[in-house]
Amino acid sequence: MKLPSAYQPEKYEGDIYALWENSGVFKPSNRGHDDYYSLTLPPPNANGDLHMGHALTVAIEDSLVRYHRLQGKAALYVPGADHAGFETWVVYEKKLAQEGKSRFDYSREELYRQVWDFVQKNKHNFEAQLRALGASVDWTRFTFTLDNKVIGTSYQTFKKMWEDGLIYRGSRIVNYCTFHGTSFSDIEVVHEEEKTNLWHIAYPLADGSGEVVIATTRPETKVGQAALMVNPKDKRYKHLVGKEVQQPLVPDKNIKIIADEYVNMDFGTGVVTVTPGHDPNDYEVARRNNLPMLELITTEGKLSNNVPQEFRGMTVTVARQTVVEALKKKGLLRKVEDYTHSVGKCYKCGTVIEPLLREQWFVKMQPLATRAIEELKAGKIDFYPKNKKDQIIRYLSELKDWNISRQIPWGIPIPAFQNTEDASDWIFDARVHEESIEVDGKSYKRDPDVFDTWFSSGQWPYVTLDYPSGDDFKSHYPLSLMETGFDILYQWVARMIMLGLYVTGEVPFKTVYLHGMIVDKSGQKQSKSKGNVSSPLEIISEYGSDALRIGILNGQSPGNNQLFMPSKATGGRNFANKLWNIARFVEDKVGDNHHLKSTPTPSSRADHWILSRLNHASTEISKAFEAYRISEAYEVIYSFVWHDLADWYIEASKVQTNPSMLAYLLDSTLKLSHPFAPFVTETIWQTLAWEGDSILADQLWPRPVQFNALAVAEFKSVIGVITEARHITKALGVGRPKLYFNSAPLIEEEGILITLLGRLGGALKAQGSERKGLKLTNSGYDAWLDIDNLAAMNYLSSLREKQVVRQETIKRLQARVSNPSYASKAPKALVEQSHAQIEEEKQLLTSLDTEIKKIVKAIEI
């Protein structure tokens, strides 16, 4: 089969992926290895397109899974898609708005169905993109986060938690986005520094004996306070505790001054208002002191009916100005200071988060977190980079209870029903498709909320493996690896660990690998709004899928952000092309020997040498993969393919061809390269006559082969001679000098090779004893290049530079060796090595000195 001179990825990639998928090679099967290797793709948003972050994820994960598959392990890579509750809902609600509709125009069921259809329509995009990236996932195991098995397991877990007393329903201050109309967990709130004011407001004492001044950033909430409070230790206010003050803007409603440790005496005036309905700390204070919980701000972000008539219905921003004005008018505004503090905002729309008192479902985190910390400290999970383990432990040890209720229609309905007669009576029931149910003659109404997405995706590792009785769960759990971005370490990884331990009793995965973010030239994260995104598909269509994967893996290290620009893919494209042309050369040489068995049958020195390089590459790649140093693994294969195989062995093959060796080397090289460049390697494999109908993706990693160490050493010498000859001819700018030698059988035997690769006029045995030209001073042979004295003179300076370097090296080494502390403290082997090196350097220096003298003498004549 004749191959075109350049690899054209677009011509083959589609067919190659179809071949893999149809042949079932991505299904796990043990081939000569008892172990398994398993991981799940972090499910991308079913509704969206894949971005460079996904390409990075796939490049890392797929290279690993392909490597382990080639090891013969039962490799399982589970694909999936995320319904991405809130994320998708935001997109859909925008779409509704564009159509002039809103969520209030439809029932919850209707909305759910609409979004479902919407997602189903878009889902094919990312599936096609995942194939384009070459992800070796088993599509028959595809899991969607709204599949019945996911919902079922989520419900079981919720029920178990309910029964174990880990779930409670309570009124708590939650983070509420008034734009999106839902609450968030703490982690979904972003904090931003904002410049505002600190308003000092006077509260007149009820008995007319003076006033108390408080400082606040939120004057709009000063229209309905529960109390004022001071620190019990604060001498300034001790006499006021228990007294009452008038609320400045609320007529006839006096409030008490209480004492609570929570107050910081050094901040502001040392007096604070208590606003239990809108501040988590105040809420706790109010509970301790039996104060009323007043709702001042509604879920729409407007002042409620619990405030004086004139402020009702105002937005927070308007109310703030109005209240300040009113206070000013009343002469109660004492001072306005500039103040900068951070404000919680919705991570999606930037609306300021209102802390509101809401009834929600909470998970008690402390027992779950404690267990997770224990297992982490016991070293049950390896982290790359390893400092992320400490980070996650720190997070877990400060974790607060988790609000899992979301007030949106898109997600897994919470399987809880409330007694219509008794608001405190909640029951678990999975009949969520019913709006109300009857149990024991009592009527119950369904909770309209859905789970936080992370509640279900936190169970991903075992849900996808069909916990508890599925075969995959028995054979592939815990997962070998969880690979994802470090930005969801807390949201996702931490929750998977806690839930995995809680539900299955085991850690859900043995290793966590966290990649950084793809950033642009200025270090900015790629995002649509910044317009700095590269699309994986565009890169693939221009350079090829392998090129994208290599471009993104090269220079990748866990935990660090990385820059990507399209030009990075050129390196990968060139590598693929190099493999392609190596294959063309090999197939040309092997020619019609279709019966050829590709076994290593080394005969020449080059044959033995390349086998030693191949063994070395294979071992080093394995080591790097086992240590999750993927970029390093790529560097090893790159340098083997390019510099050992192509630059030396293939060149040497032009002098002496060994077809069975070439076939064997091509086979092995394709296997070693496959994890990085799956498409081009498989494309080539499919053209190999001697491999029949087999598929590269499920071959086995090459085994170490025998070679002759002496032959290897000799070939290294040949390389040395060739390299030195190149240096000299290059430095002198001379054409193709002849190489003469005396009693150097190696040079004699490899004369043709040396002549060709060293670009020489020939390698000839010297006649008689006369030597002329330049001696090879590096190689240690009695051999010299036939170069006339005039040209040699030009070379003198470069030789003298070498002389100086060599002298300095010797001096430095001698200084080291003669240092008594070095001799006594450094490892013996190292000291011996230094001595040996001095000897070696001295010999080479002598040879160099002689050569210089000779040239000088020749010139003088």
Added chain:
RNA sequence: GGGCACGUAGCUCAGUUGGCUAGAGCGCCACAUUGACGUUGUGGAAGUCGGGGGUUCGAAUCCCUCCGUGCCCACCA
């Protein structure tokens, strides 16, 4: 306020428990080349390893400190 990471050639990055003259790719310069590949080959130039101090026979690597960059957590009204 607390924590983490990073700073190595013009650019992107390696550099494992301290150990030989600090590496790679890209870019740059020069040269070569008629059959695997110009997506090529050969050779070369290029680094105060962010600054300073310390430990050590020996530091890019360990410690201290300062500077710069990025991120995370918490948030006192």
